[in-house]
Amino acid sequence: MRQDSPPDAPGAGRGDEPPARVFLDNARFEFRRLRRLAENAISQVPTDEALHERPTPDGNSIAILVRHLAGNLRSRWKNFLTTDGEKPDRDRESEFEPRADLDRARLLAEWDQAFAVMEGALAGLGEEHLGRTVRIRGEAFRIQEAITRQVVHLAYHTGQIVLLARRAAPRWRSLSIPRGGAPWKAARYRSR
Numbered sequence: 001m002r003q004d005s006p007p008d009a010p011g012a013g014r015g016d017e018p019p020a021r022v023f024l025d026n027a028r029f030e031f032r033r034l035r036r037l038a039e040n041a042i043s044q045v046p047t048d049e050a051l052h053e054r055p056t057p058d059g060n061s062i063a064i065l066v067r068h069l070a071g072n073l074r075s076r077w078k079n080f081l082t083t084d085g086e087k088p089d090r091d092r093e094s095e096f097e098p099r100a101d102l103d104r105a106r107l108l109a110e111w112d113q114a115f116a117v118m119e120g121a122l123a124g125l126g127e128e129h130l131g132r133t134v135r136i137r138g139e140a141f142r143i144q145e146a147i148t149r150q151v152v153h154l155a156y157h158t159g160q161i162v163l164l165a166r167r168a169a170p171r172w173r174s175l176s177i178p179r180g181g182a183p184w185k186a187a188r189y190r191s192r
Contacts, residue, residue: 020127027147028122031154035115038158039108040175041165042066048103050168061098062164065157066107068095070114076136076150077114080121081129085136085146118150 042062045051051063060068071092076085086092125143133140141149166172174181 018127020130023130023144023147024122024125024127027151028119030151031115031118031122034151034154034158037175038066038069038161039111041158041162042104042108044169044173045165046168046170049100051104051107052098052100053164053168054098055164055167060096060160060164062161062168063099063102063107064096065161065164066111067099067102068092069154069157070110071095072153073114073118073150076146077118077121080125080134081132084138085134 042051045062051066052061054061054064071090072095075087075090078087130143132143134143134146135141136146136149162175
């Protein structure tokens with residue numbers, strides 16, 4: 001286990017647990033970690049208007065990314081084991097349309113609802129499910145592949161949210177180890 005990992009992090013003294021259980025616990029941990037990272041970045045954006053600012057005319061704003069992730073999570077995780085992950089009622093293209101009428105509270109309510117759908121589906125998964133397949137846009141994926149794909153998708157857009165939030169925040173508070181604060185570097189330089 002890394003020194004900077006919390007005590008409940010996957011891999012912490014878990015050599016005797018089945019790999020499938022470790023995988024599911026790690027997926028839950030990473031989803032929570034990425035969610036917190038995005039939310040902590042969004043909390044530093046000073047105004048609702050700033051959530052809608054796009055870096056280029058065809059670029060995505062934080063609000064667009066939040067709506068897209070909410071739509072994606074809801075679609076993928078609702079009836080996860082029994083229906084295609086691309087639901088017929090999802091309008092993916094509309095997720096990328098600017099919606100200045102959506103304030104922070106409404107955006108975060110969509111976000112919270114989508115994560116609740118995902119967390120509910122993940123809570124219902126056990127080791128016995130990991131050998132099964134699910135479909136996304138008609139293509140079959142093993143459950144581990146579908147989950148990994150979701151973690152990567154969330155991480156990709158979370159990075160974009162963090163970058164946009166950092167541009168919008170007048171005084172940015174680091175979301176990880178601030179520059180110059182790496183404990184391993186400090187120790188190395190002190191020993192010289």
